[in-house]
Amino acid sequence: MIDISFEINGRKVNPNNIGDELEAAVLSGVADSIKSDIGNITCPEHGQRPKITIKGRNIDNLSFDVSGCCDKLIEKVDSKLK
């Protein structure tokens, strides 16, 4: 499974205990759509999975960071997410 984490306004959050049902639903929805977009992508060279951080100043203003073992993997993920 792809590693997805969340950071809202500089704070790491977990949708499972964010304490706000609406925000939790939004974050889970974003995570689900990323998962379905990139699937079980792995690096063709290293076999590693990407790490995605969904972040923003608030829930209405989210973007994501992709990190991984090398640029090749990151590019592969980026192209799927566009």
Ligand SMILES: [Zn+2]
């Ligand atoms: Zn790699």
